[in-house]
Amino acid sequence: MALDKIEILLEKYFEATTTVAEEEQLRDYFSQDSVAPHLEQYTPMFTYFSKAKDERFTKQVPLKPRVSYHKWISIAAVAVMAFGIYFGNDYREQREAEFAYQETKKALSLLAQNLERGTEKVAYLNEFEQAKQKIYNNN
Amino acid sequence: MVHATTEQPIMTQSEFLNVVMPFKDKLYRLSKRLLISSEEAEDATQEVLMKLWSKNSNIANYKNVEAFAMTMTKNFCLDRLKSKQSSNLKLVHSNYEDGNTSLQKQMEARDSISWVEKIMEELPEQQKLVLQLRDVEEYDFKEIADLLEMQPTAVRVALSRARKTVREKLMQKHSYGIG
Structure with a gap:
């Protein structure tokens, strides 16, 4: 490339007005052997940048195999639900039975009370009957 | 059931490495530029990649994963430097x-x-x-x-x-x- 063009590019380069492509041209120019003597002072800059780009990351990255949480969460949810339904049912049945028992007990005790009251009344009737018998006997 | 529809497709390890491969060296070079020591730069790069991996399912949401990773690296290294500065390391370093x-x-x-x-x-x-x-x-x-x-x-x-x-x-x- 013409030397004057390189000089112009260099000037633009330090004002940061060169494009990426123009900077590529500069790097190319300074990577070859026949750099103009008065520009040689810039060579280390451009060769360094090219060299720096060759550095590589060689370390291994230990990636833990990622369990997909959603899958396990849904499995857990299903398990909890099944458990709940199974034992929940038992529990509900037990409660229902207990309730029925209590109701029956209440009903029975009510019946017993009324029966008692009934027999009391019947006792009055007895009194009446006795009185009647007395009267009949007297006659 | 609701999850399945909103969830991003999850990348496998090798898919992730393929995404990361083209720019992992850039992350490392950026780390090294800031942290200077190559060991620290390696650690930082590793850390950033692992963070990225743990966000895996979100990666698809970023238009430019490389830019995102570069910013992450920059922030990570600057944080490192800051915490180093607050410790006595800086004193030793500058005196030296x-x-x-x-x-x-x-x-x-x-x-x-x-x-x-x-x-x-x-x-x-x-x-x-x-x-x-x-x-x-x-x-x-x-x-x-x-x-x-x-x-x-x-x-x-x-x-x-x-x-x-x-x-x-x-x-x-x-x-x-x-x-």
Whole structure:
């Protein structure tokens, strides 16, 4: 490339007005052997940048195999639900039975009370009957 | 059931590595530019990639995974530097450097290419970043501006300043070397 063009590019380069492509041209120019003597002072800059780009990351990255949480969460949810339904049912049945028992007990005790009251009344009737018998006997 | 419809397709390990492969070296070089030590840079890169992997299912949402990873790396390294600065490491470092380096550096940096590396170490962080992203990684101004959350004009100014500083310091060293 013409030397004057390189000089112009260099000037633009330090004002940061060169494009990426123009900077590529500069790097190319300074990577070859026949750099103009008065520009040689810039060579280390451009060769360094090219060299720096060759550095590589060689370390291994230990990636833990990622369990997909959603899958396990849904499995857990299903398990909890099944458990709940199974034992929940038992529990509900037990409660229902207990309730029925209590109701029956209440009903029975009510019946017993009324029966008692009934027999009391019947006792009055007895009194009446006795009185009647007395009267009949007297006659 | 609801999850299944909103969930992004989950990448396998090898798919993830394929996505990450083209730019993992860039992450490493950026880390090294900021942290200088290659061991620390390796650790930082590893850390960033693992973080990225743990976000895996979200990756598909990012238009530009590379830019996202670069920003993550930059932030991670700057945080590292900040926490290092607050510990006594900085004190040791700067005390050590001031007295000793000019001589040590001249001995180490026989060849002028590694001079450039040393000169870049001395740049302010922002200029370091801009120079790295532009002259090494060849990003355009828009990308750099997005990555560093800067105005494109500010990127240009920082870049020009960084390049001029490198030139100036290189000249100094050069003339020492010759004289």
